[in-house]
Amino acid sequence: MERDVAVLVVDDDESSREFEREALAMAGYQVRTAASGGEALAMLSGGAFDAVLLDVRMPGMDGLELLESYRGSGGRVPMIVLSAMAGSDDIVKAMRLGATDYLTKPVDPSDLLASMARAFGRQPALAPAAAPPRRQEVDEPPEERTFIAHSAAMLRVKRLVERIADTDVPVLLLGESGVGKEVIAREIHTRSRRHAKPFLKINCAALPSELLESELF
Structure with missing residues (x-):
């Protein structure tokens, strides 16, 4: 990377949060974590981050409320949301509120890094092309x-x-x-x-x- 890219990981589940932090850190990102929406909002207002990885379902201020509050205050940092349910209403709401991308939990590290690369306009590494579908x-x-x-x-x-x-x-x-x-x-x-x-x-x-x-x- 040209410079250290700071990512904030927001997830109330400790094991998921640590897994996501480690996957990003191993790829060279500078990672900080928050265990709640309120904690993350305070960190975003007081620190410089280049991207946010955000779990949707959290107690207290959930991911959607955090996303809405942050975008409403003019925040423009890419925000990638996490949801345990692919295609759920939460994802639709998140995209309408200004989420940059979404991933389904449990997160595959390669999907996470590809999503992060897209958020910064980089071309992620491509896997070998599969044969085109038949019929x-x-x-x-x-x-x-x-x-x-x-x-x-x-x-x-x-x-x-x-x-x-x-x-x-x-x-x-x-x-x-x-x-x-x-x-x-x-x-x-x-x-x-x-x-x-x-x-x-x-x-x-x-x-x-x-x-x-x-x-x-």
Whole structure:
């Protein structure tokens, strides 16, 4: 690194906090820790940090409250949030409040370092490229798609789509065959920041189970 980069790790769980601190320290970051949102807010107001790694669920002032307070005071330091539940409402709220990125706990050190590199505009080290997924279809984005809804239930779905489309979080759609999961997926894609890129469909059932992970990830 060109200079020491100071990172504040905020996590109420001691073992998680120490694991995250050690992973960053071994990569050359200068790390300080806080066990609560209140402690972290005081440290942020009195010290210079280049990034914050922030657990969402904490007693007292939780991560979302800390994020909102810090951004509301004009703080611009990258803040990477941690959540034990991928795709939870907490992540959606955090991204809307100004989080830079999110990671799912337990944190994989390589994911943590890659996220930190992205926060500083660096290119993380790339793993060997996997073979492209087989039996895939690429749909170019249509010029316009209309999601028509009239019932109360579907209007709630439409509002949810509008909430999550502008966030960079995984979305899992569940439902029986024919209920319109692909329609919703396309609507999310159309409204997202990736709308100019292809909509990629992969038939997971057509991939042998022993190859599924290697093909997709």
